[in-house]
Amino acid sequence: xxxxxxxxxxxxxxxxxxxxxxxxxxxxxxxxxxxxxxxxxxxxxxxxxxxxxxxxxxxxxxxxxxxxxxxxxxxxxxxxxxxxxxxxxxxxxxxxxxxxxxxxxxxxxxxxxxxxxxxxxxxxxxxxxxxxxxxxxxxxxxxxxxxxxxxxxxxxxxxxxxxxxxxxxxxxxxxxxxxxxxxxxxxxxxxxxxxxxxxxxxxxxxxxxxxxxxxxxxxxxxxxxxxxxxxxxxxxxxxxxxxxxxxxxxxxxxxxxxxxxxxxxxxxxxxxxxxxxxxxxxxxxxxxxxxxxxxxxxxxxxxxxxxxxxxxxxxxxxxxxxxxxxxxxxxxxxxxxxxxxxxx
Numbered sequence: 001x002x003x004x005x006x007x008x009x010x011x012x013x014x015x016x017x018x019x020x021x022x023x024x025x026x027x028x029x030x031x032x033x034x035x036x037x038x039x040x041x042x043x044x045x046x047x048x049x050x051x052x053x054x055x056x057x058x059x060x061x062x063x064x065x066x067x068x069x070x071x072x073x074x075x076x077x078x079x080x081x082x083x084x085x086x087x088x089x090x091x092x093x094x095x096x097x098x099x100x101x102x103x104x105x106x107x108x109x110x111x112x113x114x115x116x117x118x119x120x121x122x123x124x125x126x127x128x129x130x131x132x133x134x135x136x137x138x139x140x141x142x143x144x145x146x147x148x149x150x151x152x153x154x155x156x157x158x159x160x161x162x163x164x165x166x167x168x169x170x171x172x173x174x175x176x177x178x179x180x181x182x183x184x185x186x187x188x189x190x191x192x193x194x195x196x197x198x199x200x201x202x203x204x205x206x207x208x209x210x211x212x213x214x215x216x217x218x219x220x221x222x223x224x225x226x227x228x229x230x231x232x233x234x235x236x237x238x239x240x241x242x243x244x245x246x247x248x249x250x251x252x253x254x255x256x257x258x259x260x261x262x263x264x265x266x267x268x269x270x271x272x273x274x275x276x277x278x279x280x281x282x283x284x285x286x287x288x289x290x291x292x293x294x295x296x297x298x299x300x301x302x303x304x305x306x307x308x309x310x311x312x313x314x315x316x317x318x319x320x321x322x323x324x325x326x327x328x329x330x331x332x333x334x335x336x337x338x339x340x341x342x343x344x
Contacts, residue, residue: 043164
């Protein structure tokens with residue numbers, strides 16, 4: 001298969017595929033949208049602020065925030081955060097946590113206080129994009145790097161990735177982290193004379209935010225073979241494949257093995273099920289049926305989807321908005337009883 005025809009692999013695609021084949025099918029083939037949550041929205045806002053402050057012309061805003069120990073030290077950053085929160089509340093139509101703003105403030109401070117400008121390095125542009133095709137073994141990888149810094153004296157390239165999740169990596173997710181290995185592989189190809197070092201910066205852990213990973217060439221060689229096998233699978237992926245590896249059919253992880261197997265499904269038995277504290281119980285976004293909106297082109301091909309119509313971008317020529325329905329994961333669909341002709 002020609003490189004131009006290959007479906008690209010990214011860390012999120014690989015995680016989706018290896019966690020549950022049906023989840024991959026629902027997200028990348030059926031294009032079923034996911035609902036946003038306050039945690040994801042906080043992460044997005046923090047990422048944008050970091051990208052903004054990395055630019056030399058905005059250094060005064062960084063200095064003002066550090067001096068005041070609060071994003072309110074910069075009127076521009078404070079205004080951006082507040083306007084983003086207002087926008088999200090308007091678009092997604094759900095109540096944000098009362099402490100939403102303060103959590104964003106705290107997370108931004110964690111990111112800024114961790115050698116934000118990577119002293120002694122040459123910083124590359126934030127959100128460095130990569131699109132790498134490898135012929136033998138064959139694969140195509142694509143994605144973005146939050147921050148990359150060249151340390152020529154140490155002969156290292158430092159890659160930093162911001163995480164807004166509630167927990168750190170553990171078990172296999174830490175030892176053989178797909179995202180870290182992919183970043184290291186990209187570094188080996190783009191900066192071959194520099195040794196890659198990957199740091200995950202967990203913004204909700206101010207006392208100990210960093211997890212650092214390094215890989216040997218032999219490990220990355222093996223990872224390339226793994227990418228080749230995954231590439232073969234996703235480029236010939238069918239609905240039959242999607243039903244061949246449900247997360248629900250996998251073993252429950254042992255302690256320390258991370259979030260995997262049936263945990264990916266969640267324990268909710270129906271949409272909107274509440275926990276004892278009154279909050280909504282989490283579940284896989286593809287577990288239950290869903291009505292959603294889609295933009296389709298003149299040939300009725302799906303361009304993009306969203307749960308809320310307000311999330312959709314402006315229509316282009318020949319496009320229209322339509323409503324669609326997803327039946328839910330086959331492992332959890334409620335069987336409908338056949339109509340009884342004598343039931344009257």
